[in-house]
Amino acid sequence: MDGRQHLPDADLLLYLDGEMPPKDATICRTHLEYCWRCQARQAALRNAIHSFVGFLEDDYSPQLPMPPNQWRGFDRKLRQLQAARLRPSWVLQASQGLMQWRAMLAGSGVAAATVAALFLFVGRPQKLSATELLRRVMSAEVSTQTGKPRRALRVTFGKKVFRAQAGLLPDQIARVLQSNHFDVQDPISAASFAAWRNSLNQKEDIVAESGGLLTLRTKPRQEAGEWQILEASLTVRTQDFYPVRESFTIGSAQGPETVEFTESEDSAPLVPPAATLAASRLERAVPTGITPSARTLREVAAPEAPPALELHVVSRIHAIGADLGQEAAVSRTEGNALAVNAVVEHLERKRQILAALAPFEQNPAIHFNILTTAEAAGQNRRSPGRIRRTLLVDGSPSGNTVRAGPALLSYFSSRGVPEPELTGKIQRFSEEAVRHSKAALLHSLALQDFVTRFSLSDMHSFQEADRSQWRQVICDHAQSIADNTAALRAQLTPVYGIAAGYGEKGATVKPNGLRPMSASLVALVKSQDEIVHSAFTLSNEEASAPAINAPLFWRSLSEVQDSARQIRYLSLP
Amino acid sequence: MALEQVYEYVQAGIDQSVDVGSQVTQLFEAQRDSLYRYVVTLIGESGAAEEITQDVFLKLYEHLLKGIQVVNVRSWSYRVAHNLAIDFVRAQKLSAFGGDILWSGLAETCSDSSLGPEELVLHSEKAAHFRTALASLPVQQRACLLLRAEGFRYREIAQMLGVAVPTVGESLRRGLQRLMQKPHV
Numbered sequence: 162m163d164g165r166q167h168l169p170d171a172d173l174l175l176y177l178d179g180e181m182p183p184k185d186a187t188i189c190r191t192h193l194e195y196c197w198r199c200q201a202r203q204a205a206l207r208n209a210i211h212s213f214v215g216f217l218e219d220d221y222s223p224q225l226p227m228p229p230n231q232w233r234g235f236d237r238k239l240r241q242l243q244a245a246r247l248r249p250s251w252v253l254q255a256s257q258g259l260m261q262w263r264a265m266l267a268g269s270g271v272a273a274a275t276v277a278a279l280f281l282f283v284g285r286p287q288k289l290s291a292t293e294l295l296r297r298v299m300s301a302e303v304s305t306q307t308g309k310p311r312r313a314l315r316v317t318f319g320k321k322v323f324r325a326q327a328g329l330l331p332d333q334i335a336r337v338l339q340s341n342h343f344d345v346q347d348p349i350s351a352a353s354f355a356a357w358r359n360s361l362n363q364k365e366d367i368v369a370e371s372g373g374l375l376t377l378r379t380k381p382r383q384e385a386g387e388w389q390i391l392e393a394s395l396t397v398r399t400q401d402f403y404p405v406r407e408s409f410t411i412g413s414a415q416g417p418e419t420v421e422f423t424e425s426e427d428s429a430p431l432v433p434p435a436a437t438l439a440a441s442r443l444e445r446a447v448p449t450g451i452t453p454s455a456r457t458l459r460e461v462a463a464p465e466a467p468p469a470l471e472l473h474v475v476s477r478i479h480a481i482g483a484d485l486g487q488e489a490a491v492s493r494t495e496g497n498a499l500a501v502n503a504v505v506e507h508l509e510r511k512r513q514i515l516a517a518l519a520p521f522e523q524n525p526a527i528h529f530n531i532l533t534t535a536e537a538a539g540q541n542r543r544s545p546g547r548i549r550r551t552l553l554v555d556g557s558p559s560g561n562t563v564r565a566g567p568a569l570l571s572y573f574s575s576r577g578v579p580e581p582e583l584t585g586k587i588q589r590f591s592e593e594a595v596r597h598s599k600a601a602l603l604h605s606l607a608l609q610d611f612v613t614r615f616s617l618s619d620m621h622s623f624q625e626a627d628r629s630q631w632r633q634v635i636c637d638h639a640q641s642i643a644d645n646t647a648a649l650r651a652q653l654t655p656v657y658g659i660a661a662g663y664g665e666k667g668a669t670v671k672p673n674g675l676r677p678m679s680a681s682l683v684a685l686v687k688s689q690d691e692i693v694h695s696a697f698t699l700s701n702e703e704a705s706a707p708a709i710n711a712p713l714f715w716r717s718l719s720e721v722q723d724s725a726r727q728i729r730y731l732s733l734p
Numbered sequence: 735m736a737l738e739q740v741y742e743y744v745q746a747g748i749d750q751s752v753d754v755g756s757q758v759t760q761l762f763e764a765q766r767d768s769l770y771r772y773v774v775t776l777i778g779e780s781g782a783a784e785e786i787t788q789d790v791f792l793k794l795y796e797h798l799l800k801g802i803q804v805v806n807v808r809s810w811s812y813r814v815a816h817n818l819a820i821d822f823v824r825a826q827k828l829s830a831f832g833g834d835i836l837w838s839g840l841a842e843t844c845s846d847s848s849l850g851p852e853e854l855v856l857h858s859e860k861a862a863h864f865r866t867a868l869a870s871l872p873v874q875q876r877a878c879l880l881l882r883a884e885g886f887r888y889r890e891i892a893q894m895l896g897v898a899v900p901t902v903g904e905s906l907r908r909g910l911q912r913l914m915q916k917p918h919v
């Protein structure tokens with residue numbers, strides 16, 4: 162090593178790490194005493210090392226995913242190794258094989274007995290799932306009637322049999338119903354049964370048909386305390402899904418007790434008549450503890466929707482651009498099911514949205530409300546949060562009716578556009594500028610909505626395919642924002658040539674992290690859109706937004722493009 | 735039993751008077767977090783990293799039972815972990831880490847932080863750059879940086895990775911250079 166030449170980075174690093182041979186280290190040390198450049202590079206290397214170690218300790222390690230099984234497998238595997246060490250292998254194999262045969266014989270015997278019992282006592286197994294059965298029963302309940310009078314019930318409680326009106330049950334039975342999420346007002350209802358069933362963490366369902374009746378039998382897998390239901394069944398008519406019987410077995414200090422509800426013989430007729438009092442029916446259908454509101458039975462008793470399902474639905478809506486301007490909005494109900502609401506202008510668009518969501522049509526965890534404006538007006542409903550920005554240019558505006566008119570007039574005239582065509586050119590130019598700006602705004606709002614839609618735990622629950630889908634939506638929006646902003650810049654630059662050079666330098670420091678970045682992007686695009694809208698649409702009001710040739714506007718264009726690209730880069734796998 | 739005493743027993747080979755399983759369990763509990771951090775950074779899969787980390791100490795147990803002496807348990811465990819991780823990466827045809835780690839970091843940026851905007855800028859900008867830079871490094875450079883940050887010397891790292899000592903220095907230099915580069919979009 163020659164101490165007169167500057168030290169290469171490799172030597173500086175060896176010296177810093179104490180890995181240099183002593184003789185070379187002496188030369189290195191002497192050189193560093195007088196060479197500023199090498200001192201500066203050594204300091205830079207040292208800073209990089211310190212920053213890296215700080216990053217590992219303060220940012221990286223705390224955010225690492227925990228071992229999914231929390232090391233639970235180690236003891237078991239170690240014991241297996243220890244056991245294998247203690248026993249000859251042929252003995253181990255023989256005993257394991259014998260145990261397997263025993264398990265298979267026992268299992269097959271139990272399975273055969275269960276199937277036989279089911280067939281004899283329950284009827285032949287159905288392919289209809291429990292969820293689907295309940296959904297159909299609830300649909301039938303809503304579609305056939307409302308305002309049905311309270312049912313007269315025949316109640317069997319252990320060995321006692323008596324008649325009672327629903328809602329006027331003995332206290333003990335009413336308390337049992339309430340504590341198990343059943344509706345005291347209408348215990349023989351799919352909504353009531355579903356409310357109890359949905360409260361269970363784990364359960365076993367059997368649906369069977371016999372004698373024109375479908376029976377759903379549900380048994381909780383979790384341990385049940387006193388007065389908790391050990392098993393419940395709902396029986397409905399196969400022809401119209403009308404509930405005719407409900408029974409459950411509850412645990413008590415004296416042992417299991419069975420309660421059964423059937424409709425009394427002198428109650429409502431076989432096919433409930435159509436009625437007009439929707440409110441009373443809805444009130445009776447609300448499970449205990451939930452405030453009644455103008456919701457459908459399906460919403461009230463719908464199962465919870467997992468985060469991945471919400472992602473799939475939102476992705477489908479995004480694929481057809483219906484997430485822009487919240488044309489179709491996806492939200493959560495009180496019961497944590499999904500609600501998809503949309504009000505669209507044309508029937509064709511409604512069909513597009515329904516077609517996109519067709520895979521989820523039968524999913525009981527999703528409630529759909531897709532209407533045309535005509536249908537919504539008829540039902541007096543409004544869609545949430547629609548952004549309506551209409552171009553005020555109408556007919557054939559002159560060059561003086563938009564604020565950017567003089568600049569556009571001058572631009573097109575200088576390019577030899579004949580006078581009769583100027584107005585049309587200005588109008589089309591203005592419409593295109595507003596369209597690009599509006600598209601960027603809609604995508605930035607949709608991006609922010611999507612980024613903030615899922616919690617940390619939601620995102621950790623996503624599988625690999627879900628993650629790809631999530632990334633794709635982010636990428637799409639970011640790309641659209643960047644493309645539309647670039648198109649707007651390309652369109653305006655020839656007109657505002659000198660001003661377009663402003664704002665290229667000195668970009669502000671951008672926040673990191675998708676949530677703050679998307680919020681910052683929305684703020685930027687909004688102010689940008691205000692300026693474009695002010696310049697290229699008709700208005701009788703005084704302009705409040707800065708002029709389009711102000712440096713602020715052009716700087717914001719650069720920042721929007723940079724931010725959009727960075728978001729896209731962050732979300733790439 | 736103190737960790738140093740455990741190492742002594744292990745270095746001496748099997749001591750029939752001391753339960754080897756207990757020794758290995760103690761070592762596992764002492765080292766698993768740092769080893770897991772290394773493996774999960776190499777391969778990006780938390781489940782597989784957990785399996786590999788456990789397998790390292792199960793192999794240690796088997797080695798000790800066979801009477802094989804392990805001179806430096808810490809170096810040995812990192813070397814075995816590295817080899818298992820590389821086997822996994824090759825089997826999965828992974829080119830750079832991603833998977834659970836990047837997703838976890840990305841998910842964090844979507845959550846509602848209690849930090850204000852200015853604090854986020856100051857705190858997150860460099861972290862995001864390091865995370866991206868680390869992800870883009872070749873496996874060998876990444877491994878060298880992580881092992882050096884764990885305190886291993888060049889010779890130890892070279893033995894673990896099966897490369898020459900100058901190669902370790904060069905990998906560290908290139909890795910640091912990449913970390914020192916200014917972020918660009």
